[in-house]
Amino acid sequence: MRDYNEFVLKLKEIKELGWVKTHRRGNTGIGKTLEDLLGINENNIPGPDACGNIELKATRKPTISMLTLFTKTPQPTSINSKLLRWFGYITPNSHNRPILHTTISGSNYNSLRGHPGFIIKHDLTKINLVHNKQGVVAYWERNHLKEVFERKLPQLMYVLADYKGSGEFEEFYFNEAYLLKGFSFEDFSKLLEEGKIYIDIRIGQYPDGSTHDHGTAFRVKQDELDNCFSNKIRII
Numbered sequence: 001m002r003d004y005n006e007f008v009l010k011l012k013e014i015k016e017l018g019w020v021k022t023h024r025r026g027n028t029g030i031g032k033t034l035e036d037l038l039g040i041n042e043n044n045i046p047g048p049d050a051c052g053n054i055e056l057k058a059t060r061k062p063t064i065s066m067l068t069l070f071t072k073t074p075q076p077t078s079i080n081s082k083l084l085r086w087f088g089y090i091t092p093n094s095h096n097r098p099i100l101h102t103t104i105s106g107s108n109y110n111s112l113r114g115h116p117g118f119i120i121k122h123d124l125t126k127i128n129l130v131h132n133k134q135g136v137v138a139y140w141e142r143n144h145l146k147e148v149f150e151r152k153l154p155q156l157m158y159v160l161a162d163y164k165g166s167g168e169f170e171e172f173y174f175n176e177a178y179l180l181k182g183f184s185f186e187d188f189s190k191l192l193e194e195g196k197i198y199i200d201i202r203i204g205q206y207p208d209g210s211t212h213d214h215g216t217a218f219r220v221k222q223d224e225l226d227n228c229f230s231n232k233i234r235i236i
Helices: 004-016 029-038 079-087 142-152 185-193 222-228
Strands: 055-060 066-071 100-104 118-122 126-131 135-141 155-164 171-183 197-205 211-213 217-221 229-234
Touching: 004 029, 004 155, 004 171, 029 055, 029 155, 029 171, 066 142, 066 222, 079 100, 079 135, 079 197, 079 211, 100 118, 118 185, 126 142, 135 142, 142 185, 171 222, 185 197, 185 222, 217 222, 222 229
Parallel strands: 055 155
Antiparallel strands: 066 217, 100 197, 118 126, 126 135, 155 171, 171 229, 197 211, 197 217
16 A cells, blocks of 8 residues: 555545454554554564555554554674673573563663663763663664664554454454654654653573574653654544
8 A cells, every 4th residue: 555545545444344353362463453454564674664654553542551663773783692691581481591671761770680770871972771880781873773763753653443352352443543743853862861762672592592682672652652743643
C-alpha cells in the first residue's frame, strides 16, 4: 500500500469490521493483526513500513504501557558482549547462561539486582550509558541517533484499539488513529533526560557462548508520545 488516501480509507474500513480476532497470541498480536488487515508484509527492516514514509504503531487501550520507538545498539563496537561480561547475571530461567535485562532512564539510577545500576546522561555529542561505579560504559552518538530517528519516524500513524479476551482468543476493535508529524529530536532528548523515555537493554547468550542481542529499545510512555511530535491529526 503506497497511497496515503488508500491507507486512511483502509483504516476506516477496518474500524467498520468491528471486533477482529487476533492473528497471533501475545503482546505482538495487535501489530500483526493490523498489518495483516492492511496488507503489509511483516519485516524487521528499519524504516517506515506503510505508505512509503509513515511508520505504523498499534496499541491496546487504555494507553498505560510503553511503546517502542526504535531499537539501536550502543557503541563502541562489541560493547554488548562487554556489558554482559561486566554486569550479566544468571537466573533460574536463563539456562545457566548470563543475561542482562534492565530498563534505564535519565531521571535517576535504576536498580540492578538490588543495587544502584545505570542512568542516562547527556553531553554535547553523545548520550551516555553511565554505571554507578564504573562511569560511562557505552554511548550513542547524538548525530547518528538523530539520523536513525529521522529515518525511522518521519511520520507515525498511531492506531489504538479496544480489546477483550486473551491469548489466541483475544479480539481487537481498531477504532482510533492519529497521524503524528514533525518529529523533534530535541524534544526526544529532553524527554529522555526527564525520564519519560526509557532505554531497555536486553542481552543474552547463545548456547555456544556468543552474545545474543535482543535489541536495545528506546521506549516511551504512550501518554508522552505526542510530545515527540509537533503535529497531531486525528484520522478515525
